[in-house]
Amino acid sequence: MLIFFPDGGSREFPDGTTSLEVASSISRGLASRALAARVDGSVKGLSSPLHDGAHIEILTFESPEGRDVLRHSASHLLAAAVCNLYPGVRFGIGPSIEDGFYYDMDIPGFPGISAVEAIEAEMKRLSAADMPFERIETDLEGARRLMSELGQTYKLELLDEIEASGESVTLYRCGGFLDLCRGPHVPSTSFIRHFKLLSVAGAYWRGDEKREMLTRIYGTVFDSSKALSDHLALLEEARKRDHRKLGPELGLFTTGPEGGAGLIYWLPNGTVIREELETLWKAAHRRNGYNLVTTPHIAPSDLWVTSGHCSYYRDNMYFLPADDVEYVLKPMNCPGHILIYKSEKRSYRELPFRLAELGTVYRYEKSGVLHGLMRVRGFTVDDGHIFCTPDQIVEEIRNVVSFALYFLRIFNFGYAIELSLCDPDDMSHYAGKPEMWARVEPALADALDGMGEEYRVVRGEAAFYGPKIDIKMRDALGRYWQGPTIQFDFNIPERFDLTYTGQDGSEHRIYMVHRALFGSVERFIGNLIEHFAGNFPGWLAPLQVVILPITAQQHERAAEVATMVADRGFRCSLDRRSETIGYRIRAAENRKVPIMLVIGGREADSGRVAVRAHGRGDLGAFSFEEALGLIEDACRRPALPEGGRYLSEIP
RNA sequence: GCCGGCGUAGCUCAGGUGGUAGAGCAGCGCACUCGUAAUGCGCAGGUCAUCGGUUCGAGUCCGAUCGCCGGCUCCA
Numbered sequence: 001m002l003i004f005f006p007d008g009g010s011r012e013f014p015d016g017t018t019s020l021e022v023a024s025s026i027s028r029g030l031a032s033r034a035l036a037a038r039v040d041g042s043v044k045g046l047s048s049p050l051h052d053g054a055h056i057e058i059l060t061f062e063s064p065e066g067r068d069v070l071r072h073s074a075s076h077l078l079a080a081a082v083c084n085l086y087p088g089v090r091f092g093i094g095p096s097i098e099d100g101f102y103y104d105m106d107i108p109g110f111p112g113i114s115a116v117e118a119i120e121a122e123m124k125r126l127s128a129a130d131m132p133f134e135r136i137e138t139d140l141e142g143a144r145r146l147m148s149e150l151g152q153t154y155k156l157e158l159l160d161e162i163e164a165s166g167e168s169v170t171l172y173r174c175g176g177f178l179d180l181c182r183g184p185h186v187p188s189t190s191f192i193r194h195f196k197l198l199s200v201a202g203a204y205w206r207g208d209e210k211r212e213m214l215t216r217i218y219g220t221v222f223d224s225s226k227a228l229s230d231h232l233a234l235l236e237e238a239r240k241r242d243h244r245k246l247g248p249e250l251g252l253f254t255t256g257p258e259g260g261a262g263l264i265y266w267l268p269n270g271t272v273i274r275e276e277l278e279t280l281w282k283a284a285h286r287r288n289g290y291n292l293v294t295t296p297h298i299a300p301s302d303l304w305v306t307s308g309h310c311s312y313y314r315d316n317m318y319f320l321p322a323d324d325v326e327y328v329l330k331p332m333n334c335p336g337h338i339l340i341y342k343s344e345k346r347s348y349r350e351l352p353f354r355l356a357e358l359g360t361v362y363r364y365e366k367s368g369v370l371h372g373l374m375r376v377r378g379f380t381v382d383d384g385h386i387f388c389t390p391d392q393i394v395e396e397i398r399n400v401v402s403f404a405l406y407f408l409r410i411f412n413f414g415y416a417i418e419l420s421l422c423d424p425d426d427m428s429h430y431a432g433k434p435e436m437w438a439r440v441e442p443a444l445a446d447a448l449d450g451m452g453e454e455y456r457v458v459r460g461e462a463a464f465y466g467p468k469i470d471i472k473m474r475d476a477l478g479r480y481w482q483g484p485t486i487q488f489d490f491n492i493p494e495r496f497d498l499t500y501t502g503q504d505g506s507e508h509r510i511y512m513v514h515r516a517l518f519g520s521v522e523r524f525i526g527n528l529i530e531h532f533a534g535n536f537p538g539w540l541a542p543l544q545v546v547i548l549p550i551t552a553q554q555h556e557r558a559a560e561v562a563t564m565v566a567d568r569g570f571r572c573s574l575d576r577r578s579e580t581i582g583y584r585i586r587a588a589e590n591r592k593v594p595i596m597l598v599i600g601g602r603e604a605d606s607g608r609v610a611v612r613a614h615g616r617g618d619l620g621a622f623s624f625e626e627a628l629g630l631i632e633d634a635c636r637r638p639a640l641p642e643g644g645r646y647l648s649e650i651p
Numbered sequence: 652g653c654c655g656g657c658g659u660a661g662c663u664c665a666g667g668u669g670g671u672a673g674a675g676c677a678g679c680g681c682a683c684u685c686g687u688a689a690u691g692c693g694c695a696g697g698u699c700a701u702c703g704g705u706u707c708g709a710g711u712c713c714g715a716u717c718g719c720c721g722g723c724u725c726c727a
Contacts (some may be wrong), residue, residue, distance in 0.1 A: 200656085257718045316726085365725085366726095580685055582686090598687065
């Protein structure tokens, strides 16, 4: 029979040849890396026989599909190991996920995380034993009978769904473990060698909190021990950079039971970082045509009834009874900004009208979701609202996106843009008229197209009140985080009846955009801590310069130098402790101070200072002015966005 | 909120089967005056998360609460 290859070539093979045999015929290397095959467009196991005229592509760990097959097979290996160790285990589902796999199981007598080592050892044993993954095609009733005999109640439930969907049923056997599974899998367990179990957690069956909680075991698998150890090293690096560890260690913030779960107490060092960020943020916003405003932390609940939050956001709100009026601790800034918009009649000449505020909000979050700075109950949104006419949308969106990217570039974050649009098949639950959506959605795409930015369109992911652009930021470890977000709102302008007087003298519905570039200041700083591993750029460093006299002989000169550095506006500290210079350098390095000025007898005599940069070591001796230049370079604040475009005029 | 795990000095951690707490680092004091990531000696520091129970006796066993961690769910 004739088999076709991706490069267009073809070759003759005996009937019944499998993909694995084809791979072997190409090269030993390919055969050893092969995990699955794409046959006529669909992913198949390597051991299934090919048919005449098949187009085949061998899939390795390089391809997403190959990785998926290996990970999925590893989850079966995990299940097979658990099956051997814990009789009576009932299996849920065990899919591949990004970077690994998991399996959800109800394991009688499961001792917890301590069992992981034994399970992993059993997986190793099964891998060495090279047990085949055997594909069994059966019908629904056959599968039901088998699963029922095995007591696999969860699988029976899955079979009911398969029946409803009319799919065919396949089973995979691996040793004593028989699983309902669409496949495909690697041919045998020896293909799964470089794996590690990572954690154990609870997970609801079918993700439904009313259903049973199963034990979920997470693991990861790669095609080489190098790739596995690289991945584990990345996880270790992430642990080291964890902002919950570095934050308190560097004196940035603290949290705890006395202060309330999910509430952040900013220490002096952390407050320096906040203030630097906020100062830049305010200056950049003024330059980009925003009007900075300040709104109260509480407001009568009637305001939140009008905005709709009292009905759809109630569970997240803190209520404050006072006299006869109930107040609400603000969970969002928009109603406040709307009152400011409404404080006078607005003319089209004033538009676009941009408001911005570093507004601290409070939201009740379930205790289990709280997480360091990333998920808290009190945080500061760098909130902005743009009120504009339909004609101004494209321009405003383009400006906001480039403003967002300005901040990401300052910190060297990578990014990926997502455009979330409505589900056109079900417009019933969306606010705003369909024609408004029809007008705005293409405008968002236009703005992005016009900027030459790549973006991904996600249909049906829009909020009920409007379409949005989300920018995910990629940190130094390649991880993605929720970054800037730009959201249209068709709902609130209607609820508050927001209008402007047009050129024609009549009132028109205003278009409104919410946008946050940091998102929350807390979360953004959490991201910065992990992105820089605590080694902040000089302008953010809580302490920028440490002066280190070698002996008491230089204390006087060191104090002079410290005063001069501090006078130039740098955050500077003098370390005159009677410790060795090595000890004090180590202390400064551990505090991640960008610049150390070491002053010994030689420097004191010559009026020079020895400069040492954090992480780079000794740079040698310099005159004071030269050293100051180095400090200025290391601690220079980022430039503001280009000015001039937002010249303000009396309307 | 749910499941599982954890909670001993500021930090990192010891404290078999119950007999009333220990180290290193950090801090403070003294000595040392030192040349680029840990000088030596000494001192001080803990109602063993909190509350309740079992026991003659609880850091240790049981329960509740709080917080933290891993997930789930949620995230307008």
